[in-house]
Amino acid sequence: xxxxxxRRIRKLTVSHAFHSARMEGMLDEYRQIAEGLAYHAPxxxxxxxxxxxxxxxxxxxxxEYWVRQVRETVRxxxxxxxxxxxxxxxxxxxxxxSVLSGLLSACLPDDxxxxxxxxxxxxxxxxxxxxxxxxxxxVRGVGVNWSAAGTGGARRIDLPSYPFQRVRYWPQPAPQxxxxxxxxxxxxxxxxxxDPDHIPEFARELEIDDQSQIAExxxxxxxxxxxxxxxxxxxxxxxxxxxxxxxVSAQRxxxxxxxxxxxxxxxxxxxxxxxxxxxxxxxxGHRAPGTRRDRTPGTGRTAALGRRRRALAAGVGPRTLPGxxxxxxxxxxxxxxxxxxxxxxxxxxxxxxxxxxxxxxxPGPVDPGQAxxxxxxxxxxxxxxxxxxxxxxxxxxLDARALDDLVTVLSGIGGEDQVAIRPSGPLGxxxxxxxxxxxxxxxxxxxxxTVLITGGTGxxxxxxxxxxxxxxxxxxxxxxxxxxxxxxxxxLATELTRLGARSxxxxxxxxxxxxxxxxxxxxxxxxxxxxxVHAAGLTSATPLDRLTLDLLAEQxxxxxxxxxxxxxxxxxxxxxxxVLFSSISATWGSGGQGGYYAANATWTPSPPxxxxxxxxxxxxxxxxxx
Numbered sequence: 001x002x003x004x005x006x007r008r009i010r011k012l013t014v015s016h017a018f019h020s021a022r023m024e025g026m027l028d029e030y031r032q033i034a035e036g037l038a039y040h041a042p043x044x045x046x047x048x049x050x051x052x053x054x055x056x057x058x059x060x061x062x063x064e065y066w067v068r069q070v071r072e073t074v075r076x077x078x079x080x081x082x083x084x085x086x087x088x089x090x091x092x093x094x095x096x097x098s099v100l101s102g103l104l105s106a107c108l109p110d111d112x113x114x115x116x117x118x119x120x121x122x123x124x125x126x127x128x129x130x131x132x133x134x135x136x137x138x139v140r141g142v143g144v145n146w147s148a149a150g151t152g153g154a155r156r157i158d159l160p161s162y163p164f165q166r167v168r169y170w171p172q173p174a175p176q177x178x179x180x181x182x183x184x185x186x187x188x189x190x191x192x193x194x195d196p197d198h199i200p201e202f203a204r205e206l207e208i209d210d211q212s213q214i215a216e217x218x219x220x221x222x223x224x225x226x227x228x229x230x231x232x233x234x235x236x237x238x239x240x241x242x243x244x245x246x247x248v249s250a251q252r253x254x255x256x257x258x259x260x261x262x263x264x265x266x267x268x269x270x271x272x273x274x275x276x277x278x279x280x281x282x283x284x285g286h287r288a289p290g291t292r293r294d295r296t297p298g299t300g301r302t303a304a305l306g307r308r309r310r311a312l313a314a315g316v317g318p319r320t321l322p323g324x325x326x327x328x329x330x331x332x333x334x335x336x337x338x339x340x341x342x343x344x345x346x347x348x349x350x351x352x353x354x355x356x357x358x359x360x361x362x363p364g365p366v367d368p369g370q371a372x373x374x375x376x377x378x379x380x381x382x383x384x385x386x387x388x389x390x391x392x393x394x395x396x397x398l399d400a401r402a403l404d405d406l407v408t409v410l411s412g413i414g415g416e417d418q419v420a421i422r423p424s425g426p427l428g429x430x431x432x433x434x435x436x437x438x439x440x441x442x443x444x445x446x447x448x449x450t451v452l453i454t455g456g457t458g459x460x461x462x463x464x465x466x467x468x469x470x471x472x473x474x475x476x477x478x479x480x481x482x483x484x485x486x487x488x489x490x491x492l493a494t495e496l497t498r499l500g501a502r503s504x505x506x507x508x509x510x511x512x513x514x515x516x517x518x519x520x521x522x523x524x525x526x527x528x529x530x531x532x533v534h535a536a537g538l539t540s541a542t543p544l545d546r547l548t549l550d551l552l553a554e555q556x557x558x559x560x561x562x563x564x565x566x567x568x569x570x571x572x573x574x575x576x577x578x579v580l581f582s583s584i585s586a587t588w589g590s591g592g593q594g595g596y597y598a599a600n601a602t603w604t605p606s607p608p609x610x611x612x613x614x615x616x617x618x619x620x621x622x623x624x625x626x
Contacts, residue, residue: 008474008500023070030070034063045086052078054086076100080107084114085222090140092133093118102498106470112230115140122491235434241587242432243360245425246416248408262337330369331376331598332549338380341387342545349389351410352377357393360420360427368560368602374418375601376544378589381417383544390417401425431587445531445577447473452520452529454479454510454562455536457486460581464533465492469501475527476503479519480536483507510536510562516569531577532570536562537599541592555595560602 003009017023041057048055050068052075059065083091091114093100098118108114117133120126130149138144334352341350357370370393377391392409395402405426409419418429447468455461456478465476476496480486484505496503508519520529538558542551563580572578585593586600 010497010500018070019072019074021071027067027071031063031067034066037063047079047082049074049076049079051075053082076103077107080104084108084111089113089115090137090142091116092137096120097122099498102495105466106499109467109470110227238434239431240434242430243420243427244430246413246419246428248405248413248426331372332552334373334376335544335547335549335552335594338384338387339545342384347386350380350387351389351392353392353394353406355394355396357391358420360393360422366602371601372556372560372598375586375589375598376594378586378601379591379594379597380544382589383591383594388417390419393420395422447471447531448576449473449530450475450477450523450527451531451533452477452479453533453535454566455534455558456480456505457482457489457492458535458537461533461535462488462492464535465496465501465503466499468533469496469499469503473501476501477519477523477529478503478505479508479510479516480505481507481509509558510534510565511557513565513568516562516565520569529570529575531575531579532566533577533579533581534559534563534566535581537581537583537596539593539596542595543592544594547594552595552598556599556602559599563602 039061042055042060046055046060047053048059050065050072080091091101091104093104093116095118098121101116101118104114104116115136117136119130119133121129134144134146134149338350341348352373354367354370354373356365356367357374359366374391374393377388380388381390389410392406394406398406402421402423405421409416409421409426413419413426414428416426416428420427420429451468451473453461453465453468453476456465456476457480461478461480465478469476478489478492480489483489484507486505489505493503493505504523506519506522508515510516523529536558538555540551540555566578570578583597583600585597589597
């Protein structure tokens with residue numbers, strides 16, 4: 001009957017039909033046994049799964065209560081909500097597995113403050129599992145008696161005797177705006193709502209005679225307030241990249257010394273405008289430097305600097321290298337040039353110029369290869385600060401003013417190393433606050449049917465899959481390089497089944513279009529993908545000096561080429577959502593992740609209004625977005 005109504009049905013493998021009419025044949029005998037036991041009131045608070053509310057000692061000390069436990073429905077959802085309303089945020093499952101932990105997460109899908117920690121997990125050593133659960137409780141602020149728990153041979157050590165030297169680098173949350181409403185009345189209202197015993201008083205305050213009308217209101221309002229406060233806290237921590245005009249003095253600084261312009265291969269005229277502008281700078285107040293030109297390096301690091309490598313090795317070459325190798329190509333040439341400078345111990349700062357590598361005025365067309373240079377450049381700035389000058393994005397037309405701005409940037413305007421030159425003048429990159437959305441804006445997307453997730457067995461995709469399963473996705477297709485052989489794949493499939501979703505885990509490299517087409521062809525006939533989540537990515541802790549071109553291509557392909565294939569194979573306007581994951585690493589970089597960050601810079605968060613890839617959003621994912 002229920003299956004005919006379109007509901008999901010699962011058969012449970014159990015030894016007895018607990019909590020059903022099939023137990024009635026043993027209730028009388030069970031009652032006789034229960035009546036022969038001695039009962040004592042509990043010393044801790046107990047929330048009853050029989051009622052979903054806090055149980056009293058009188059209830060728990062009667063045989064009839066335990067008879068009802070065998071026969072009647074388990075009110076697990078109501079019990080979890082009662083605990084949450086009472087202020088509980090950390091839940092520990094005491095049992096042989098983690099079944100209830102998964103169910104509890106489904107009961108509180110939109111509450112990021114709550115966590116369920118099972119003491120034991122299947123296929124894991126008991127001691128390791130218990131220690132991990134206790135550690136999870138400890139980092140959440142729960143006091144743990146480590147002496148009673150056992151430490152496995154660990155010992156306590158004293159903290160350093162010197163004072164901690166704290167330097168905070170993270171942006172501070174925005175100050176809360178003062179409220180216009182009377183705080184005294186608000187505080188009184190919420191005090192009444194926080195305690196169910198105050199329902200009569202609350203009813204009198206609202207002049208409601210029939211208290212049955214208000215019995216459910218406090219919990220609903222308290223839940224609404226909690227969600228609004230969590231959202232407001234998250235909004236205060238949201239940031240985005242902004243571009244601010246840079247002040248340029250009338251007396252612009254000039255360039256001096258010898259400069260080397262490295263131009264794209266096959267485009268010997270690509271830097272003619274820059275060379276002409278630099279050479280003619282004397283008439284606009286610039287000191288004209290000597291310029292020499294070399295073509296973009298090929299695949300060899302030794303040949304990267306062409307005929308200039310001997311002079312560079314001798315320490316006499318250009319003082320500054322405004323490398324234009326990234327002007328019209330992928331980041332491979334930039335990486336090769338940077339490595340060649342290191343091989344020859346040249347520390348003259350390298351500037352990389354792009355065109356269309358970033359979107360300054362909101363969502364707009366961005367050249368993927370040029371954008372990757374910006375991700376690679378942020379890593380180069382951290383790994384090789386003496387060898388790196390900065391990034392400058394040029395306008396489509398290099399007129400006299402744009403050339404003046406470029407020379408000014410290369411001369412070191414205010415220490416800026418991430419600049420966009422536009423007709424209005426040079427712009428500097430900044431981290432600014434993202435304006436909070438109005439309450440109710442952007443309703444969370446509700447998944448349905450079959451959803452495709454790439455990188456499906458990875459940590460990020462696993463979180464997404466669990467969230468989508470809990471929110472109603474019927475079938476999750478998880479694609480990853482190792483597929484079912486990936487660590488944790490079987491456990492993830494089992495967890496998704498408990499959450500009510502069918503899952504298919506297949507081995508597929510989404511950078512290989514033929515392999516992706518074969519994986520999609522294996523779907524049952526008539527089954528349609530309703531949404532695509534691209535979470536695939538490849539990382540490796542490889543410094544730029546040791547990053548090969550093959551590894552760079554491999555690291556960028558999973559994220560960028562995979563997105564291209566998905567875009568080509570799916571008619572995005574017919575999808576409910578087409579979601580691409582980027583990483584905040586593309587904004588400020590990190591050592592050893594040049595290829596990964598170059599891939600993430602291909603698409604970065606756009607200003608409000610979405611971007612060329614955006615369709616829908618995963619409401620409530622919170623910190624999953626990197």
